[in-house]
Amino acid sequence: MADGAALVEEGIGPAQSPLVAVSFQRNVHRKEKYLEAEPKALGITQIGLSVFQITCVAVFLSKGLSDERADIPFFISSLLLIIAGSLAVAARNLHLPTLKACLGMQIVACVASVFNVIFSMMKMDLMHYGCWSYYYDSNSTYLEEICHKLESTNSHFFAEVVVIQAALFAISVTLAAYCCKVVNCCSPAPKMPVITVHVPPVQQ
Template sequence: MEAAHSDEDAVVEEGVSPNQSPLVEISFQRNVNRKRKYLEAEPKFLGVTQIGMSAYQIICASVFLANDLGRPGGDIAFIIACVLVIIAGSVAVAAQNLHLPTLRACLGMQIVACVASVFNMIFNIVKMEMIYYSCWYYGDDNNTLHIRETCHKVVSTQSHFHAEGVLINVCLMAISVTLAAYCCKVVNCCAPAPKMPVITVQAPPVQQ
């Protein structure tokens, strides 16, 4: 009887082991797929849009400069700002590889692109206000009437271009803010990466 009782005690002792390793274990781990959230912003489409719109503005500004219809100092600064937006769009497309340094570079360039878009928007507004006074020095005599009409046509074209430029840069600013927001979520520059609960269910040991 004592031998049988001791055997039962041994079985009970072995049965305690499941308490030492619980069947359900809850742990908090970082989401390994968090970087893929950047792809939800459609960075390829938005980056190509930034490149295309900025290239269009550079071509138009260059045409005006080539025909002495602009001010070199201001227009060159405008073109430089457009080039910065093109670089930001290129980095946004390259960041699709989800490489963390590239995502950080994308965040920095999108902030720069946002500032550049605001500058270009203000530049277009100022140019649109100043352009109406460029034909005032022509007189009303018959010799200068044709020149004055041509001047007004050119001014009208420039005015439409600058008004369009304001809308384009508002759009570019919105794109930069969107991409920067998604980059910020991925690189965790504002807060540490959140951890998600992971529940692990272990199969109970088979008792013999």
């Protein structure tokens, strides 16, 4: 009788634990997706381009070719881009609070880049040099030539600023998109199917 009971219990076992079980679990390696964006390269590029922009504007200020009050917002937005680039590099340790801070700063960097583009285009129109010769003396032709060169340099500089800010905007959008995938701020964390195979014990 005891042997019969043991046989019944063994018969119930396989029904309770199927050979193949499918479950859905969160991907523990999802943070590593951020590294696919090459954050070190993009962050260093963000920092380098922003420092270059600040240096160029500082040279214009030192030569008296720009207005200090008008350039303060440009300096502030460029500093925000440097901070965003630094956080992008620091987030390579895949620490979740750092990734969240990186996401927030990259969104701020996008706004700062758009502001710098608009500011540069407005300043290009405001800093228009009037190259007119009122007195026809021996130096008028020379001064007018210098004025035209200065006007051309000014136009090229602000065109270069617009191109660089567009590149910085693209970098910020890319890093923000990858941070968003890791942080899962827009949608719940994706789950991946896990298939478990139960091998029945070999009966002796």
